[in-house]
Amino acid sequence: MILPKIPSSEITPKSSYLNRRDFIKSTGLLAGSMLLSACGISSTSQTNPGAPTSNPSISLKTDELGSPVNKLEEIAGYNNFYEFSTDKESVAKLASGFSTNPWLVEVFGKVNNPGTYSVDDLEKRFKPEERIMRLRCVEAWSMVIPWVGFSLADLLSVVEPTSDAAYVRFETLYDPEVFPGQFDRRYPWPYQEGLRIDEAMHPLTTLATGLYGGELPAQNGGGIRLVVPWKYGFKSIKSITRIELVDYQPSTLWSSIAPNEYGFFANVNPEVDHPRWSQSTERRIGGFERIPTLPFNGYADQVDSLYQGMDLQKNY
Ligand SMILES: Nc1nc2c(c(=O)[nH]1)N[C@H]1C(S)=C(S)[C@@H](COP(=O)(O)O)O[C@H]1N2
Numbered sequence: 540m541i542l543p544k545i546p547s548s549e550i551t552p553k554s555s556y557l558n559r560r561d562f563i564k565s566t567g568l569l570a571g572s573m574l575l576s577a578c579g580i581s582s583t584s585q586t587n588p589g590a591p592t593s594n595p596s597i598s599l600k601t602d603e604l605g606s607p608v609n610k611l612e613e614i615a616g617y618n619n620f621y622e623f624s625t626d627k628e629s630v631a632k633l634a635s636g637f638s639t640n641p642w643l644v645e646v647f648g649k650v651n652n653p654g655t656y657s658v659d660d661l662e663k664r665f666k667p668e669e670r671i672m673r674l675r676c677v678e679a680w681s682m683v684i685p686w687v688g689f690s691l692a693d694l695l696s697v698v699e700p701t702s703d704a705a706y707v708r709f710e711t712l713y714d715p716e717v718f719p720g721q722f723d724r725r726y727p728w729p730y731q732e733g734l735r736i737d738e739a740m741h742p743l744t745t746l747a748t749g750l751y752g753g754e755l756p757a758q759n760g761g762g763i764r765l766v767v768p769w770k771y772g773f774k775s776i777k778s779i780t781r782i783e784l785v786d787y788q789p790s791t792l793w794s795s796i797a798p799n800e801y802g803f804f805a806n807v808n809p810e811v812d813h814p815r816w817s818q819s820t821e822r823r824i825g826g827f828e829r830i831p832t833l834p835f836n837g838y839a840d841q842v843d844s845l846y847q848g849m850d851l852q853k854n855y
């Protein structure tokens with residue numbers, strides 16, 4: 540398995556305290572739980588940012604609810620990436636020859652300034668920061684991941700969606716030579732996902748270019764992937780090459796295969812079970828006991844206003 544290099548220069552200035560607080564400040568998201576965390580009440584990772592001895596390795600950090608981040612080996616060793624394999628523990632090995640640098644993303648459609656960007660260019664413009672967020676798979680397991688990324692909204696504001704851009708459509712690279720899974724005709728490749736424009740503009744909606752202070756491993760969706768932490772993991776599409784602003788609700792891979800199991804919105808919701816299993820609890824990778832699943836994966840304070848007036852039992 541290829542693990543990202545973690546230069547100490549990356550770790551030292553990126554104490555979780557400062558970055559989390561910057562993230563909260565920059566997004567204006569001072570929800571109760573985040574406030575607690577920013578005040579240093581809830582977790583082991585809240586070290587004194589000024590003290591030279593307080594540079595804990597990233598593995599000692601926690602999310603704003605106090606849950607420790609998963610180990611790098613877990614995050615980069617247990618992956619859903621069907622383009623490589625449906626066996627989570629084989630993905631890393633199969634992805635080890637997949638070259639993700641340089642990586643280009645085309646942004647087009649209903650925008651004033653379409654363009655093609657390299658990930659290097661995006662990193663220079665948008666200054667990715669550490670964002671520790673939970674990832675909750677629809678299969679009822681979860682992890683806490685220290686992503687490195689920036690808000691999709693930053694990129695969208697540069698390309699300027701036009702007034703008829705109602706949704707954003709994302710597409711993964713299509714190349715069966717590098718993605719052997721794309722020879723499997725049971726799936727409508729390339730993997731596609733979509734967000735409503737207001738979801739896409741939400742500051743928590745992240746384009747990740749790294750994790751654990753290093754590059755984004757191929758198996759986690761390098762060169763660049765989406766992270767929408769309040770939705771089931773399948774919305775967080777990997778290895779994106781095309782972002783299109785459209786005026787219709789785009790088709791998505793999982794909802795086109797099994798619309799009764801996977802909806803377009805796919806907000807984490809402990810009250811709406813998957814037809815084949817309960818969604819009320821989850822297993823945190825690395826642990827054994829089941830923990831309760833939180834509405835919107837614990838981000839309700841930040842995002843539930845996006846869904847006011849919507850029946851979330853029907854719009855699953
Ligand atoms: N292109 C692509 N993106 C994808 C997937 C995939 O198979 N192909 N799997 C999704 C699912 S089901 C999950 S849970 C997350 C897993 O991300 P991780 O391996 O980085 O934890 O990626 C999502 N993005």
Ligand SMILES: [Mo]
Nearest residue numbers: 676677772773
């Ligand atoms: Mo998933």
